Amino acid sequence: MKIFLDTANINEIREASSMGILDGVTTNPSLVAKEGRDFKGLLKEICSVVNGDISAEVVATDLDGMLREGRDLAKLDDKIVVKVPLIKEGLKAVKCLKAEGIRTNVTLCFSPNQALLAAKAGAYIISPFVGRLDDISTDGMDLIEQIITIYRNYDYDTQVLVASIRHPIHVVESAMMGADIGTMPFSVFTQLIKHPLTDIGLERFLADWKKVQQ
Numbered sequence: 470m471k472i473f474l475d476t477a478n479i480n481e482i483r484e485a486s487s488m489g490i491l492d493g494v495t496t497n498p499s500l501v502a503k504e505g506r507d508f509k510g511l512l513k514e515i516c517s518v519v520n521g522d523i524s525a526e527v528v529a530t531d532l533d534g535m536l537r538e539g540r541d542l543a544k545l546d547d548k549i550v551v552k553v554p555l556i557k558e559g560l561k562a563v564k565c566l567k568a569e570g571i572r573t574n575v576t577l578c579f580s581p582n583q584a585l586l587a588a589k590a591g592a593y594i595i596s597p598f599v600g601r602l603d604d605i606s607t608d609g610m611d612l613i614e615q616i617i618t619i620y621r622n623y624d625y626d627t628q629v630l631v632a633s634i635r636h637p638i639h640v641v642e643s644a645m646m647g648a649d650i651g652t653m654p655f656s657v658f659t660q661l662i663k664h665p666l667t668d669i670g671l672e673r674f675l676a677d678w679k680k681v682q683q
């Protein structure tokens with residue numbers, strides 16, 4: 470499973486990238502707004518650090534606007550994947566952008582039928598939001614299982630990107646189900662590394678080593 474960071478913070482991206490396990494980045498308007506920086510400049514910097522797909526979202530909700538913004542974003546770097554919302558005009562945009570060779574990530578997916586339509590329209594990536602479903606007492610991971618089954622049944626090559634990941638169990642379950650990508654906040658990425666027994670074990674090794682040195 471590819472591991473993406475769901476952030477627009479360049480320091481977090483640099484830190485994860487230095488470990489050699491960062492496969493890409495997803496951003497959204499809320500994450501970009503938090504950084505208070507010029508959008509295109511920020512995207513260019515992210516592209517210079519990460520060797521993988523970088524999702525950048527349009528904010529228009531009409532077809533012409535989405536196409537205009539999508540073309541503009543795609544021009545910035547070959548790594549850019551244009552993120553469009555899963556609405557009627559968004560599906561039209563996916564079809565048009567695909568015809569122009571521009572890859573799309575269809576975001577705000579909350580049902581298997583939405584995911585089916587996105588794949589049929591030609592999405593490069595589908596982004597189901599698991600955490601936000603959990604928030605309303607619906608098991609978000611059930612949606613991932615459904616989408617993977619549907620895509621396998623019909624050999625769709627749209628990649629399933631598990632979005633709105635909130636904790637490490639979401640990551641484990643995504644990998645067990647065979648999701649293509651998991652995108653997560655830096656805090657969850659860091660949690661994946663940690664294990665209390667690793668820390669205790671290391672502490673013991675170092676203490677024993679110290680005794681021999683004395």
Ligand code: G3P
Pocket residue numbers: 475495496497598600601632633634652
């Ligand atoms: O970027 C889309 C998604 O991952 C957002 O997550 O935590 O705001 O639901 P969250």
